[in-house]
Amino acid sequence: MFCFIFFIMYLSCSKPSSNIQELKSSKPKHYIFLIHGIGGDRSHFGKMKDALIKVLSEENKQEKYSIHHIEYDTKNNQKDIEDFSQVMNNRIQNTVGSNLPDSDRISIIMHSQGGLVGSIWLFRSMQKLDNYAYDLIDNIDCFITLGTPFWGAKTAIFAKKLKDDFSKSGLELPIPFGTKQLEYMEFGSDWNYHMRTSIIKSNSIEHVTEQRKKIRFLNIAAKADVLTPLGLFVGGGSKYEDDSAVPLPSSRFNFIYNHNNIMKEINWAPYILVDALHLSPLPDSPNFYGLVQIPQTCIENSYCKHPTFQIIWNTILNRVQSNQYNEPKNIHSFMVDINLVLPAEINRKDIKIDLYNEKGLNLENSQIYFSKTELYSQGTNLSKKYQNMIRFYFNGSFKDSSLLDSENILVRISGDNLLTKDIPLQVKRGYSSFLDTIMESKQE
Incomplete structure (x- = not known):
């Protein structure tokens, strides 16, 4: 009888010990x-x-x-x-x-x-x-x-x-x-x-x-x-x-x-x-x-x-x-994404964006270009949530002959009754560049 009780006690004590050991080793x-x-x-x-x-x-x-x-x-x-x-x-x-x-x-x-x-x-x-x-x-x-x-x-x-x-x-x-x-x-x-x-x-x-x-x-x-x-x-x-x-x-x-x-x-x-x-x-x-x-x-x-x-x-x-991770070489493409916050009285469809090199000259004088044949590579998107916002996007490339990794461009924003702005922006191989700016009306 004593042996049986001892055996039961042993089992009851050894089981938690086994669980603890299993927990430790999990x-x-x-x-x-x-x-x-x-x-x-x-x-x-x-x-x-x-x-x-x-x-x-x-x-x-x-x-x-x-x-x-x-x-x-x-x-x-x-x-x-x-x-x-x-x-x-x-x-x-x-x-x-x-x-x-x-x-x-x-x-x-x-x-x-x-x-x-x-x-x-x-x-x-x-x-x-x-x-x-x-x-x-x-x-x-x-x-x-x-x-x-x-x-x-x-x-x-x-x-x-x-x-x-x-x-x-x-x-x-x-x-x-x-x-x-x-x-x-x-x-x-x-x-x-x-x-x-x-x-x-x-x-x-x-x-x-x-x-x-x-x-x-x-x-x-x-x-x-x-x-x-x-x-x-x-x-x-x-x-x-x-x-x-x-x-x-x-x-x-x-x-x-x-x-x-x-x-x-x-x-x-x-x-x-x-x-x-x-x-x-x-x-x-x-x-x-x-x-x-x-x-x-x-x-x-x-x-x-x-x-x-x-x-x-x-x-x-x-x-x-x-x-x-090495930066990928020989990438040509880049993206430009522009968001404009306009005065309430300005018509979003009257806005114009022109891109120049950093000196304000045509892009023919730069190391980049924007395709005129690629579908959906440039365009506008009127914000559905904010009636005073319009966005412009451009997909571009560095010329094959270019050795530059990046180049500064000038973004010119103009429109009827809108104060024209020239804003610098850097474009870089394999990157997207984002410009977010608040526009102002011309003073009477």
Whole structure:
């Protein structure tokens, strides 16, 4: 009897001890979320989930990895990327739960519009807005975007126009691109303006700056070399610097802006350029790799030749430091984005923008040019939210003969009953430049 009681006591004592030991030896968790772009779903990532789980588990046995897709209804005409950022917020919170241990980490890999959804989620979480996940910010590790049109895309303008034309004819174009989403991704959209100005302001917010420094950002952009022959036809130059959907300068989160006639630069994320298509019809073909469409061969060989897979898993394992990313060479393209705040009595359609070199001479005397043949490379966008705002956008290139990395231009703004302004702005290879200014009426 005594032996039996002793045995029961032993079991009751040893079980908690075992649990404690198991708790002590449990691995930190690393949650990885994959977010697709407009018109997409989880299939756009190919075999990334399986390939990542395999290589990360083999290369780092100190963490337990789990990978999750975040999907949203991109064909819905009534929803926009802000709605989808809430979907993302709920999905992440439901997956990781509350009171996440400090040792657990979260990484996010986003393709195309998914990067806009993720950026809104991150930015709102940092600023403690609404019910966003501020309590998870310290757990964020990697924030990787691939082919994200931060500052707009010509394809969005084209698709929106196509949908509008069909709608006027009483027809619904059967494409999975929601109208509001396309509006967000147009050049000079209200969302672009809000994003830029919020980033500029947040650069001086101490807690946002400190949080940002803890997150490992990376922008991966692509230019499809297989499309190079289109350069002369599309842009008037020898290069086609596009992944078939997003211009290179738009896929870079960092940008240049004019602040009180002083050029400043937002510098949050390293940037790397690869040879790939935005989405490929033949993703298993070496000549037609898609940015995030990871082929079966990458499961079998983690060092496969896909242009982004090794970059992604090495970044997650923190084997590549930001200063190891070399600035891409031989980029020609750049973007200019201008926002004007007008006096109430001025007609927005009467405004004129002229671009000159820094001495006020024609651009023929500079190292840059703006294509006159490329569709949607220049234009205006009347703000829908602010009746006194108008935006102008220009896509340009450095001449093939130029050895300069940047050049200063002069932006001349004029209009009926408007005081003319000459404002300097720097343009730089592979960057977008932003000018935001308040205009004044002529004095009687």
